[in-house]
Amino acid sequence: MIRTRVGYSGGTKVNPTYHSLGDHSETIQIEYDPDQISYEELLDVFWSTHNPTTPSWSRQYASFVFYHDEAQREMAVKTKAQQEAKKGPLFTEIVPAGTFYPAEDYHQKYYLRNARDLMREFSAIYPNGDDFAASTAAARVNGYIGHNGTCEQLRKELDSLGLSAAGQEKLEQAVCAN
16 A cells, blocks of 8 residues: 545535535545555455445445546456345445545544554654645554554564654554554
8 A cells, every 4th residue: 555545535516524525425545556456455355344235324424436447447346246246235336536535634544643652753744734644654554553464564664654763662562562
């Protein structure tokens, strides 16, 4: 994963916000390296980390796969059909990606924001909220704190995350203690 940002997409309102969402849904934008992970693998994670068999009670939380080209659309349709064969009808829509509107700063990197000591370091590195939200290092640390990744993986890239020695130690303790 190169970076992730949370935001809003799928609707027609220009410049939606959390308190004025219009017809958008809360979404995540994922920038990835296809040499490291395939689109199909990302879809596998998507299908396995939520329950697409239950309709959403609101448009804000509806389930979507947004595609950027025909190959992505075909893969999304294929994997949805595979999931439906196992689970029955799914309430996930597969639609072209439209404009993605980043969510407000306070919504970005949820797990990292709740790790106060690490967040202090990232706030010093990225005083601008947009830079913080776009940071690969912040995305990686947020993922590790959210229990995505192993202690071994973290140790391989720990020196590249821009943290102080104390920050590295805190992150390593948080990830490797489990």
